[in-house]
Amino acid sequence: MLNPQQQAVVEHPGNRPLLVIAGAGTGKTTVMVHRVAELVARGADPHRLLLLTFTRRAAEELRCRVAAKLKLDVPLPWCGTFHSVAAKLLRRFATRLGRSPGFSILDESDSRDLLLHGLKEIISKPAQEDLPGKALLISIHSYMANTQQSLEDVLDQLAPRFAGVAESLRAVFERYRTLKIEANAYDYDDLLLGWLDLLRRPELKSDAFFDCIMVDEYQDTNIIQSNILLELCKTHRNITVVGDDAQAIYAFRGASVENILNFERQFPEVIRLKLEENYRSTQEILDAANALWGEAARGFQKELTAAKGAGVRPRLDVCRDEWDQAEKIVAAISEAWVRDHVPLREQAVLFRASNHSFRLEMKLNECRIPFKKYGGQRLADMAHAKDLLAFLRVHENPKDLPAWQRILAMLPGVGPASAGKLATLAANALLPHEALAAASLPKKAAACRGPFLDLLRTQFGDSNNTLELKDELDAILAYYEPLLPELYDFPEIRREGVREIATAALKFKSRRELLDELMTGDDSAVRNPARESDEFLTLSTIHSAKGCEWRRVHVMQLTEGGLPNGAAAKEDRKIEEERRLLYVAMTRAKEWLTLYQPLQREVKDQQGSHHERALPSRFLTPAVLAVLGGGGRDGRFSNPDARQAARAKLAAAAADPDELIYDYDEAPRRPPPPARPFRRY
DNA sequence: CTGCCTTAGATTTTT
DNA sequence: TCTAAGGCAG
Structure with missing residues (x-):
């Protein structure tokens, strides 16, 4: 059943732009799905609906839910990420843009190689000038594309000391551009720019394709994407965007929260609706999220209130080190599975960077607990x-x-x-x-x-x-x-x-x-092919977890350098984004939330490794700690019956029933096979 | 000048 | 474990 606010979004007539400010857990996706169904019921052609999201995963989720709701055999043809829709359209119109439809899409490492190839051609070997290093060079180029700013402006912001070599850089970037054309290839940024270019061709009516446009996670769009949207509904104005400024976590890619404010300027006749009632989490979890958000440097006033009522207090679990952290998480998950009958599917472990889960993956493999990992390395x-x-x-x-x-x-x-x-x-x-x-x-x-x-x-x-x-x-x-x-x-x-x-x-x-x-x-179906069963635990980067929810959520690595990430520590703006990241992680939980703070960190050195003290995350302030339950017993099974039951249940799901299940005191110490092949570009 | 081997140093987030 | 970079051999 939808509440009146949600109903208003669903029934909003198509003739005026709609901006939905939807806090975490307020039923955003449900509302979008209902709205699509409503539009179709009123006669809209599903083939002319465009549903855009930001990540592949969110697109997949939306596509499935719409298909289920509309009982479509074939999912909506135009539901996907900005990049995937761009690729599809560009293939169709490639010849108009002077490309052949078989063009290649370059991923990050391809475009990096090609850019450096161009660099070598342009710059003679003993470089006469002091040029930016490779990594900086690439980030300058990418930031330019994503923010649509001039080289001078970007240099000014990212690397002022290289202002003097702007002309050489311009030549390198120009060569890269021609190399891409010669190779008939688009990099990720080109897909968006190419789409925009296509829409601005006078011979093409830019709004001829889609009668209605809906965009999820609008706070994460960048300027190119907002320009694309502007072109797409130049005449019909049938656009709905949904966003939440508290969940903006893609500034590093040129996304800007300001897009939400600009939206109201670009579409003066916009209707603005708010979804404020949280259906996902218990009040205790929201109290913790509110406490965190309350300390943000800036941001709109936001107090999430739970429709659900009271529940279990979220906890902070302080761990000896990262191995202890992994063991405690495994224990908590097993215990939930056995004692509280929470399916693995309803549980997730979230982390800032994909390498944080390394030890946990080993433990899960040891205990034969099936899991799928999202984020980080793509196939x-x-x-x-x-x-x-x-x-x-x-x-x-x-x-x-x-x-x-x-x-x-x-x-x-x-x-x-x-x-x-x-x-x-x-x-x-x-x-x-x-x-x-x-x-x-x-x-x-x-x-x-x-x-x-x-x-x-x-x-x-x-x-x-x-x-x-x-x-x-x-x-x-x-x-x-x-x-x-x-x-x-x-x-x-x-x-x-x-x-x-x-x-x-x-x-x-x-x-x-x-x-x-x-x-x-x-690509997740191809990436995690071995796990056909429904019963698996989710491991995910926080970025990839956006838009998802689980009954029990575990957030790892609440240390300085872990979350916030070490590279972000220097700039206030970046720290604010880290804070929003933790906010996103916490608000994924429906009924149970545990944060983990290891006291030590393993550091590699010549001899192998040693332990260093890790400081608690700066987000664990007194105000936040006040709403978190602390310490308590660690996650070991408290009675033999539970342990016995755990074995039985895990054994049933395990690939090899003779292998041992969960009991880290007795677990064999042989290293399990790596969860996935190693990386190498 | 190119390829290959050794060693030192690093390790975010997404399309 | 992976990558970049430097030295050496062909």
Whole structure:
């Protein structure tokens, strides 16, 4: 049942822009889903509805819920992240923009490589000027794109001491731009800029596609995205945006909370509605969130009140060190599962950075507790996945220089330099397989030469148009798998990963669809393939947890350097964003919230590692601590019956029933297999 | 000049 | 564990 405020949002007529300020847990997604249903009931065409979100995960969630509500067999075609919708539209109109529809999408590491490639071309080796380092160079470029500011303005804000070399930087960025065009590739920022460019073409009616636009998490949009929205509803004004300034956590990408204020300026006739009643959490949890928000440097007055009433007080659990933290979390989760019958699905562990969960993942593996991890490494970032995708990319877009470079550098004896030359050769050739067959390869590569050229002939030869995705993947694997021992330290793990991707890839109808889904869509089904069961625990970065909720939530690493993150500690603005991050984490909990503060941190050194004292997070102020319950017993099972029951239940779910379940006193100390293959770009 | 091996140093968040 | 960077060999 919807409350009157929610009902007002659902029934708001489509002819005026609507701004919904929705606090955490106020039923935002539910309201959006109902509103879509209402619009469709009033005759709107689902194919002309555009639903935009910020993260892949939120898009997936919204898509599923709308499909369930509308009982659609096929989900809404235009529900996705800004980037995925942009990619889809750009493919359709690529020729108008002077691109071919098979363009490649460059991820962060591809664009980094290409930018540095441009840098090397422009700047002679003994650099005469004092130039920014690579990391800074990349952040300058990205910040420029995301905030739409001039190079001078960005330098002024990020690196004033490099104002003098602006002209050289401009030349490098320009070269990068032409390199992307030559490679027929878009980086992530280009997808948004390209969409905006498309909308501003006079020959195209910018609002011809969509009758109604809805945007979730509006506080996280950046200036390009808000400009896109402005163009999309130039005439019809049928736009709904939903946001909450307390949950703005993407300023680092150029997102600005000011967009919410600007929205009212851009659409003067806007109706502003508020959702204030929280249906998610107990009052105790909201008291803690309110206490935290009360200490924010600035922000709108915000007091969440619970419709649900009272419950259990949230706790702070002080732990000896990070191993102790992992054990306590595992204990609390097992106990909840067994004693309180809280399914794993209803529990989550949240953290600031994906490496925080390392020890916890080991413990969970030891105890055979199934989990899915969200955030951090994406599938398409893993080296072997990128290798595999590179073969598909060059077939889709033979001009894809970074992909060629990657493929060629796999050959023994071929390093970055000769890979670059060969890649240029292949990318510029009409028939890449013949160009490379004619090129000379180093002696060391002799053994690979035959199979390599065979693969290329399969992909680029006469019969390439009838090549099925499955057969192509088989051919790639046949060539690629034997290379793994040469390329990586743990080839077996890589091989497993590659096979999993190849299997998951069969779901897709075409190569292009597969590539788009992995680059801009939701890859969690491919990423966590082994867990078919419904019963799994969620581990997630706080960023990826936004929009989700669980009955029990555990927030890790409440230390200085953990949360707030160490890199953020210097700037007040960044600290405020860290505070909002914790706010988001806490407000995910429905009935049970525990924060964990390890007292020590493990530091790597020459001998191995030693422990250092870790300070408590600055967010654990007296005001916040006052509403948190403290310490108490640690999470061990308090009676033998519970322990027995835990074993029984865990055993039923475990893959191998003979293996031991949870009891860290008796747990075997052998290291479990890594949760996932290691990273390498 | 290129490739490969060794060693030192690092380690956010997302598309 | 991974990456960048520096030294050495081809």
